[in-house]
Amino acid sequence: MPKFLIESLLRRARTEPAPPADETALTELGRCLDAAAHRRLGRSLAIREVDAGSCNGCELEIHALNNAIYDLERFGLKFVASPRHADVLMVTGPVTLNMREALIRTHAATPDPKWVVAVGDCAIDGGVFAGSYAIAGGVDAVVPVDLHIRGCPPSPTALLEGLIALVDKSA
Amino acid sequence: MSLRAALFDQALRVEPQKPWPRIVVDEENWARAAFGLHAGDVTLTALWGEPGRVHMALLEEATGEILVLTLDCPNGTFPSVGATHAPALRLERTVREMVGLVPEGCPDDRPWLDHSRWGLAHPLGDATPAPAEGAPYPFLPAEGPPMHQIPVGPVHAGIIEPGHFRFTANGETVVRLEERLGWVHKGIERLMIGAEIERAARIAGRVSGDSTVAHSIGFAHAVEAAAGIEPPRRAAWLRALMAEIERVANHLGDVGAVCNDAAFSVMLSQCGQLRERVLRAADTAFGHRLMMDRVVPGGVAADLADPWPVAEMVAAVRAVFPRLVTLYDTTASLQNRTVTTGRLDPALAKRWGAGGHVGRGAGRRFDSRRLPGYPPYDVLRFDVPVREEGDVDARVWIRILEIGESLKMIEQILAGLPTGPIRVEVPAGAAGAEGVAMVEAFRGDTFVWVRLDGAGRIARAHLRDASVFQWPLIEAAIAYNIVADFPLLNKSFNCSYSGHDL
DSSP states (O other): OHHHHHHHHHSOOOOOOOOOOOHHHHHHHTTTOOHHHHHHHTTOEEEEEEESSOOSHHHHHHHHTTSTTTOGGGGTEEEOSOGGGOSEEEEESSOBHHHHHHHHHHHHHSOSSOEEEEESHHHHHOGGGTTOTTBOSSGGGTSOOSEEEOSSSOOHHHHHHHHHHHHHHHO | OOHHHHHHHTOSEEEOEESSOEEEEOHHHHHHHHHHHHHTSSEEEEEEEETTEEEEEEEETTTTEEEEEEEEOTTSEEEOSTTTOGGGHHHHHHHHHHHOOEEETOSOOSOSSOOSOSSEEOTTTTOEEOOOSOOOOOOOOOOOTTEEEEEEOSSOSSSOOOOEEEEEEETTEEEEEEEEOOTTOOOHHHHHTTOBHHHHHHHHTTSSGGGHHHHHHHHHHHHHHHHTOOOOHHHHHHHHHHHHHHHHHHHHHHHHHHHHHTTOHHHHHHHHHHHHHHHHHHHHHHSSSSOTTOEETTEESSOOSOSHHHHHHHHHHHHHHHHHHHHHHHOHHHHHHHTTTTOOOHHHHHHHTOOHHHHHTTTOOOOTIIIIIOTTTTTSOOOOOOOSSOSHHHHHHHHHHHHHHHHHHHHHHHHHOOOSOSBOOOOOOOTTOEEEEEEEETTEEEEEEEEEOSSSBEEEEEEEOGGGGTHHHHHHHTTTSBGGGHHHHHHHHOOOHHHHHO
């Protein structure tokens, strides 16, 4: 193992350059971030991920943000284990009615100021599950959303573009 | 005579289902099948309902033959299979709440997926209005002075799907774990009713995002069987190529994540990079990182223009992965966490018909690519690794060995890929035509049943993810382990919540 670790230390980092902030996201975010919040939080935001009924495709790509290639933490963004430590709720899925209350409670447990990022096509309007008896039909239907990141699922790059827009706007 | 043949002899009617028959039986033979399941003559592979009848798919493991039994329920009841054969319990609870048919004698009458939130009861049956304020759920008791309960979920600490785990512990030792699932129930089977085949295929591809290729193949097989067509040969090979890429990507992710749950993060970092490499190859080759909607009824939607990115990916994984395997195998502190942890009794794996790394890590040899088998696996050369230990380590090793087998298959597919068309038109099929399929996802065998309406739409469908028969086994495997080992055990199973909840 030591050999392996030393090699890893000496090798060039695998992390790729950051994509630019997403223009649509910047426009959408223009409405919702105020100067006081920027001053208090700077560029460092803690994200709590909430799966509200996704097929787990979005989770796979959100996971990828933590790998060495995308390395989300270099932007001051990191995933945390509790909503009480979070500034951002990242919500996936069409919000199943079985998860509705859990999402509302998680949102309530997140201290202000907070932002909600809805990730994936079904988080926008239910996606392929629209019209089902078992879903609320998008995150907007349950908690207010500040930023939508589209895709089924959005690629890690698309997620980064949206999240970079979030830190750029809040910085 | 085998039980399957004996039941077939006693059929009241044989229904037009392809490629395996569906027979209507009387209550006596339904009960006989339940005892056959209990005796281990056949394996329960699915149990589902529709208004007025209940179906049960039996698998004969030695031959890979499947038989679907149907029992008409004019009184709205059917004799419980779960009373004799525990793996049917959650399925019968689901039939009761989704369709409204009552399993008589079922020892568990609690709801399962229905949390009283939908505002309606029996969504796959009469769909009557019902209260939607949520009902309390009585967990099974575990009593005694030193016991304490630990509720976990549905919102978990990591980036994972929602589910609730109720631990009862004595100090650090887990005395009882009870799962409560259903949080991500999206009503998939109801959405399927009346959906155009193309739309239904998109939904089937989102039963469980990590197994999108496998579920799409299963759904396509079932529709093609019902419509009486076969996909072009090149399409079958491309499907297998995508399925094996999906398996490699998921196994790499899991090996890294299991080690990370034992606080060995260097494996997560390394496996994460390899996984990214695999997903990028998939993106370049088929235009989508997870290859969603690339497998469609009738063939595939994307041809492989250039095999080079895939071949390069195989070489890249081969260059690094063996060193990671050595690292796993020679790090005593890591082995200390995985070896003997979360041992699954091989008898339970057999009884529940657990597939994939869960079953094959505990001595159950079944792999649906071999039996019943489907093209092109009949001409591909591959081993099906099996371990007997049933612990976390065994499940990691099955994944490690399967990555090697999948890479071999990917090379064979690239070398032998037939030329020709990749898609044929799917005819509407006869009204009431039915098809079933069993396909091997990275987690194990998945089962699909569809009925066409004759106008290019799905009349009814049932999809059963591999997780359905794996989830209950976690409750058994965690017993007498410490609470802190649960994440490790849970990750080593890596059951799908979405695939289970539908």
